[in-house]
Amino acid sequence: MARLRYLMLTSLDGYAVDAGGRFDWAMPDEELHAAVNDASRDVGTYLYGRRMYETMAAWQTMAPEHPAPGDPVEESAAVRDFARLWRAADKIVFSTTLDDVATPRTDLVDRFDPDEVRALVETAGSDVAVGGPTLAAAAFAAGLVDAVTLCVFPVSVGGGLPALPPDQRVDLRLTGVRRFASGVVQLDHDVVRA
Numbered sequence: 001m002a003r004l005r006y007l008m009l010t011s012l013d014g015y016a017v018d019a020g021g022r023f024d025w026a027m028p029d030e031e032l033h034a035a036v037n038d039a040s041r042d043v044g045t046y047l048y049g050r051r052m053y054e055t056m057a058a059w060q061t062m063a064p065e066h067p068a069p070g071d072p073v074e075e076s077a078a079v080r081d082f083a084r085l086w087r088a089a090d091k092i093v094f095s096t097t098l099d100d101v102a103t104p105r106t107d108l109v110d111r112f113d114p115d116e117v118r119a120l121v122e123t124a125g126s127d128v129a130v131g132g133p134t135l136a137a138a139a140f141a142a143g144l145v146d147a148v149t150l151c152v153f154p155v156s157v158g159g160g161l162p163a164l165p166p167d168q169r170v171d172l173r174l175t176g177v178r179r180f181a182s183g184v185v186q187l188d189h190d191v192v193r194a
Contacts, residue, residue, distance in 0.1 A: 002124035003146035004117070006136045007039055010163035011155050016133045018157040025155045029182050032151060033078035039149055040085050044126030047117065047139075050095035052132030053106075059086040060103045092120075094135060114142035137165040145191050148172060154183040 008016055009026040017023045028036060048056060062083055091106040101108050112135065121128050121144070130139045139145050148170075150163060164170060176188035 002044075002121050003127050004121045004139060004144050005043070005127050005129045005147045005149070006139070006145050007036065007129060007149040007151070008133065008136070008163045009151045009153065011153055011157045011160075013156040013158065014163055015157050015160035016163040018160040021160075025157060026151075026153050028078075028151070028184075029180075030076060030078050032180050032182060032184050032186075033076070033082065035178065035180070035186060036151065037078055037081045037085060040082070040129070042127045043085075043089055043129045044124060045090040045092065045120065045128045046086075047128060047130045047135060048091060048093050049132050049135040050093065050098055052135065053091070053093040053095070053098075053101070056086065056091075056131065057101075057103050059083050112138050114138075114144060117142070117144055133161055133163050133165075137168065140165050140168055140170055143193065145170075147175075148189040148191065150187045150189075152185045152187060 009023070009028070010016055011018070011025065016026075018025070046056070059082065062079070087105075089105065091101075091103065093101055093106060093108050094110075094112045095108065096110050098108055117128075117139065130136045130145065136145065148164075171192040171194070172189035173192050174187065175190055176186070178186040178188075180186070
């Protein structure tokens with residue numbers, strides 16, 4: 001049975017992006033990128049809001065199958081692997097401000113409907129991932145999220161956009177911990193439903 005999953009890179013103080021909208025402090029190294037890829041292999045559909053989609057759409061042209069000699073991506077098997085995974089998945093973008101989407105396998109929907117997302121997950125042949133903290137907050141509020149993976153970076157950014165909904169209680173059960181040489185810690189959780 002498919003699950004709705006939320007995976008986010010976060011600062012130690014719980015932010016997905018800092019107060020300036022930056023996330024350069026959360027650039028994964030090869031080891032972490034490979035782990036994120038492994039966590040994404042069972043994802044058949046990504047759900048995005050406009051901002052996260054615009055960020056992720058770069059994967060459509062990034063990391064070509066056959067990079068030119070000297071291209072930095074030539075050295076990164078994990079980057080090329082993620083690009084393949086992302087391009088092979090379906091994407092649904094929830095936005096009232098976009099008129100069109102620029103990537104294949106992508107549908108544009110004007111509003112987040114919890115019943116439609118629930119039906120999508122129930123009938124999906126593989127997991128569905130919600131991308132971005134704003135859309136994830138709506139999915140958490142609707143009781144749709146089944147699993148949470150946080151990759152916690154050893155940095156405190158002092159403010160910004162919280163990785164988890166600040167105004168909701170979410171009960172979690174820890175299912176796994178993985179430490180990386182970079183100091184990042186991956187925390188896997190199942191959502192505990194009352």
